[in-house]
Amino acid sequence: MTFDWMKIPYALLTLFIVFNFGLLLTAFIAKIGARAGRRHGIPIWQNYIDLIKNYGQRSSITHGVMFYLGPVFRLTGGVGLLLFVPTIYGSEMFSNLSFAGDLILALYFVFFGTLGMALGAGESGHPHAAIGITRGLAQVTAAELPLALAVFAVALQYQTLSVTEIVAAQQGGMMNWTMFTNPLAVAAAMLAFLGSMMRPPFDVVLAPQEIPIGPPTEYHSAYLALMQTNRAIFPIAKIVIYMNLFFGGATSWPEFAVKVFLIYLFSAFVGVCFPRFRVEQSIRWFLIWAVPLGVLSILWV
Amino acid sequence: MKEELLKRVVKGPDGVEFEVEPLRDYYCEAPPAVHPPVYAKIVEDLFNWARSQSIWILGFGTGCGAIEMRPLMTPRFDAYRYGIQWRPTPRQANLLVISGYLSVKTLKRAIRAYEQMQNPKYVVGLGSCTINGGMYWDSYNTIKRLDDYLPVDLYITGCMPRPEALLAGFEDLKKLIRAGKAEGANQYAENFDWYKTNQKRVIHDWDMPDYNW
Ligand code: SF4
Numbered sequence: 001m002t003f004d005w006m007k008i009p010y011a012l013l014t015l016f017i018v019f020n021f022g023l024l025l026t027a028f029i030a031k032i033g034a035r036a037g038r039r040h041g042i043p044i045w046q047n048y049i050d051l052i053k054n055y056g057q058r059s060s061i062t063h064g065v066m067f068y069l070g071p072v073f074r075l076t077g078g079v080g081l082l083l084f085v086p087t088i089y090g091s092e093m094f095s096n097l098s099f100a101g102d103l104i105l106a107l108y109f110v111f112f113g114t115l116g117m118a119l120g121a122g123e124s125g126h127p128h129a130a131i132g133i134t135r136g137l138a139q140v141t142a143a144e145l146p147l148a149l150a151v152f153a154v155a156l157q158y159q160t161l162s163v164t165e166i167v168a169a170q171q172g173g174m175m176n177w178t179m180f181t182n183p184l185a186v187a188a189a190m191l192a193f194l195g196s197m198m199r200p201p202f203d204v205v206l207a208p209q210e211i212p213i214g215p216p217t218e219y220h221s222a223y224l225a226l227m228q229t230n231r232a233i234f235p236i237a238k239i240v241i242y243m244n245l246f247f248g249g250a251t252s253w254p255e256f257a258v259k260v261f262l263i264y265l266f267s268a269f270v271g272v273c274f275p276r277f278r279v280e281q282s283i284r285w286f287l288i289w290a291v292p293l294g295v296l297s298i299l300w301v
Numbered sequence: 302m303k304e305e306l307l308k309r310v311v312k313g314p315d316g317v318e319f320e321v322e323p324l325r326d327y328y329c330e331a332p333p334a335v336h337p338p339v340y341a342k343i344v345e346d347l348f349n350w351a352r353s354q355s356i357w358i359l360g361f362g363t364g365c366g367a368i369e370m371r372p373l374m375t376p377r378f379d380a381y382r383y384g385i386q387w388r389p390t391p392r393q394a395n396l397l398v399i400s401g402y403l404s405v406k407t408l409k410r411a412i413r414a415y416e417q418m419q420n421p422k423y424v425v426g427l428g429s430c431t432i433n434g435g436m437y438w439d440s441y442n443t444i445k446r447l448d449d450y451l452p453v454d455l456y457i458t459g460c461m462p463r464p465e466a467l468l469a470g471f472e473d474l475k476k477l478i479r480a481g482k483a484e485g486a487n488q489y490a491e492n493f494d495w496y497k498t499n500q501k502r503v504i505h506d507w508d509m510p511d512y513n514w
Contacts, residue, residue, distance in 0.1 A: 038376040046355065046384055053355040053395075056348035058336035058486075059420040128390075213389045220392035220419050 014087050014094050015079065015233070017253070018240075022232030023047040025261065029268045036272040047232065054225035063124045063218065070120015071219065071226035077113025078234035081106055085241055088256060089167045089249040103161045106241055107151060110196070113234065114140055117215050124218035132214025135279045136205040142286040143195025143202070149294025150189035154245050157182055157301045163241070167249035177248040185297035186246045190266065191290035193242060195282065197235060197264075199271040202282050239263045303508050324510045332512055333490040336420045338481070345481065352395065352421065353478040354384040356471065359394035361414055364401020365461055366427040372464045385471055391417040396474075399451070401461075402430035402443045405503050408450060412500060413509065415451055420486040425474060426456045427467070435460055449499045452485035452492075 027044045034041025062068060084102045088094035118137060121129040155161055157178070158169045170176045179186045195202045205214045219227060239260045243249060247263070250256035277285060308322040338345045362370065373380040374387065388394045391414045403411060415424065426447045429435035434445035447453055454477060457470035477483045489496060501507055 034379075034381065039379045040382045041379075042381050042386070043384065049351050049355045049384060052348065052351035056351060057419050057421070058338075059334070061419075216393075217390050218392055224393055 010094065011083050015082060018082055018087070018236050019229070019232055021257065021260075022236040023051070025236070025264060026232060028261075029264055032265070032268055033272055047228070051225055051228055054220075054228065055222055057221035060221035060223065066119045066123035067218075067223070068120075070117050070123070071223050071230070073116020073120070074113040075226055075230045075233075077109050077111075077116065078230040078237055080112070081109040082233060082237035082240065084109070085163045085237070085244060086167065086249070087240055088253065089164070089171075089244070089251050091251070102163050103151065103155060103166070106163065107148065110147075110238065110241075111140070111144065113230065121215040121218070126218045128213075128217045129215055132205055132217065136215055139202060139205060139279055139282055140196060142283040143192045143290075145192075146188040146286065146290035146294040147192035147196070149291065150185040150192070150297055151245065153182060153185040153294070153297040153301055154178055156298065157185075163244050167244050170248040174248070178246040179248075182297060182300060184293055184300050188290050188293035188297055189242065189246060191286070191293065193238075193263075194267055194270055195286060195290075196238065197267040199267050201271070201274040201277045203271075204276055204279055204282070235264065236260060306508055332493055333416070333420075333486075335487045335490045337487065346479075349479050349481055353475040356385045356396050356423075356474070357388045357394045358385060358396045358398055359391050359414060359418070360387045360389050361391075361397065361411070362400045363403050363407050363411065364399075364428065364430055366398075366400030366430075369427075369461055369464055369467060370398065370400060373467060378464045378468065380468060380471070383468070383471065391415075392419065394418055395421070396423045396425060397451075398425045398427055399431050399447055399453075400427040402428075402435065402437045402440075403447065404443050405505075406442075408444055408500070409504055409509070411451065415489075416512070418486075420490075421478075421483065422486045423454045423474060423478070423483050424451050424485055425470060426453045427470075428462060429458055429460045432456055432458065444503055450496065450503075452488045452496075454483045454485050 024044060024047075027042055027047050031041040031044065084105050086094070114137065118133045121133050154166060158166050160166060160169075166178075170178060170181075174180070198206050206216075216224065216227060240256075242263055243256075243259050247259055250259055306323045308320065310318055310320050312318050340348070358370075362368075372378050373385070391397075395418065397411070397415050397418065399411060415422070424447075426432060430437055430443070431447040431453070434440070434443065437443045438445065444450060455470060455474050457466055459466055462470070474483070497511060
C-alpha cells in the first residue's frame with residue numbers, strides 16, 4: 001500500500017476549517033438558544049476570545065500525570081474522529097485518512113475522549129468531578145447503545161464497514177439517503193445523538209447549574225482551553241459521521257455547512273423545548289425509547 | 302482545629318488501613334508566586350484584551366448584593382452580550398464579586414475561593430459595605446474594609462447598586478484590565494504576609510492551612 005503524503009497537509013486543512021467552523025457554529029447555536037430565551041446572548045466570536053484568554057492564563061496547577069493527559073486524550077478523540085472519516089465525499093483533498101474499516105474506529109473514537117476525561121478528572125480528586133464522571137459515563141453509555149445498534153443496521157444494510165462506501169451508496173438523490181431507506185435506524189441514532197451532544201434535556205452532567213460542573217470542575221487555564229478546542233471539533237466530527245451515515249454525506253463545503261448546521265440545530269431545538277432530565281430518567285428514557293428502535297432497525301434490514 | 306482535619310488512620314471499606322492527613326493531602330504547600338507579564342508587549346496587550354472581553358465571574362454571592370447579579374443573566378440586562386459569563390467553579394473563574402457585606406464566616410470561604418482562582422484574577426467590591434462597612438459599620442461579625450483582606454481592583458458603590466451600575470462597573474474593569482493595571486493577583490502574592498496577618502486577625506477559628514490552591 002502506498003501512502004500519499006499530500007494527505008497530511010490536506011487533513012490539517014480540514015482540521016483547521018472544521019475547528020473554525022465549530023467555534024462559530026457553537027456560538028451561533030448558543031445565540032439561537034439565547035434568542036429562544038429572549039436574550040441576545042454571547043457575541044459570535046466569543047469562543048475565540050475565551051480560548052485566547054484561557055491559553056493566556058499565567059498560572060496553572062496540576063494534580064498528576066493523568067490530569068495532563070485527560071484533555072489531551074479528549075482532543076485526540078475529537079481530532080482522530082475527524083481525521084478518519086471522509087469529511088467531503090468524492091473530494092481527494094478532504095476525504096482525509098479514511099480506510100476500509102473506519103466505521104468501527106469511528107465508534108471507538110466517540111468513546112475514547114470520554115474515557116480519557118474520566119481518568120483525568122478522577123485524578124483531580126475533586127468529589128464533584130468524580131460524581132460528574134460517574135453520571136456522564138452512565139448516560140453516554142446508555143446513549144451509545146442505540147447508536148451502535150443503528151450503525152450496525154446501516155452496516156448490514158450496505159454490507160460494508162467503510163464510511164466512504166456507505167456515502168457512495170447514498171448518492172443520487174435524496175430518496176437514497178439512509179434517512180428514507182432505513183428510517184428506524186436514523187430515528188434511533190438521532191435520539192442517541194441528543195444524548196451525546198451534552199445539551200438539554202441530557203446535559204445534567206455538564207450543566208453549570210447542576211453539581212458544579214461535573215468532570216471539568218478542576219480544569220482551568222490551558223487544560224480548559226484544550227478541552228474547549230475539543231468542544232469545537234468534537235461535535236462537528238460527530239455530526240460528520242451522522243451526516244455520512246444517514247444523510248447522504250456532503251459533496252462540497254457549503255453543503256457540509258448546511259447539513260451540519262441543521263443536524264446541530266435539531267439538538268438545540270429539542271434543547272430549548274424540553275426541561276432537563278435527571279441521569280436515571282435519561283437512562284430509562286434511552287432504554288425505553290431509543291434502544292427498541294435500534295433493535296427494530298436491525299430487524300428491518 | 303476541627304477533628305476531621307487532624308491526622309488519623311482510616312479503615313477503608315476493603316479493610317485496608319491507611320493514614321490521612323487532610324491538611325497535607327488536600328492542600329498545596331507552597332505560597333502563591335508572582336507571575337509577572339512575561340511576553341512581549343504586543344502579546345500581553347492581546348491577552349489583556351482577551352481577558353477583558355471574556356470575564357468569567359465566580360457564581361458566589363455574599364451579601365444582599367448577590368440578588369442584583371441575577372438580573373444580569375436574564376433578558377432584561379443580559380450581561381452575556383459583553384462577554385461576561387458565570388462559572389460555577391473558582392478554578393475557571395477570573396472575577397470574584399464580593400457582593401455586599403462579608404461576614405467573618407463567609408470571608409473564610411471567600412479567601413479559599415479567591416486563592417483557588419488562577420492568575421490573573423480580579424476582585425470587585427459591590428456596595429458600600431465592602432468599602433467601609435456600610436450600614437454594618439458597627440457590626441461585630443462583618444469585615445469593614447474588604448481591601449485589607451483581598452486585593453480589590455474596583456468598587457461599585459451604592460446600597461444597593463442597580464444592575465446598570467454593575468454593567469458600568471464591569472466596563473470600567475475592562476478598561477483597567479486592558480491598561481494592564483489589574484494586577485491584583487500579583488499584589489496578593491507580593492504582600493502575602495500582610496494579607497494573611499489581616500485575615501487571621503479577624504478569623505479566630507483559623508482551621509485551614511495558609512495555602513489553599
Ligand atoms: S451595601 Fe447595602 S445592599 Fe449592599 S450588602 Fe451592604 S447593606 Fe446590603
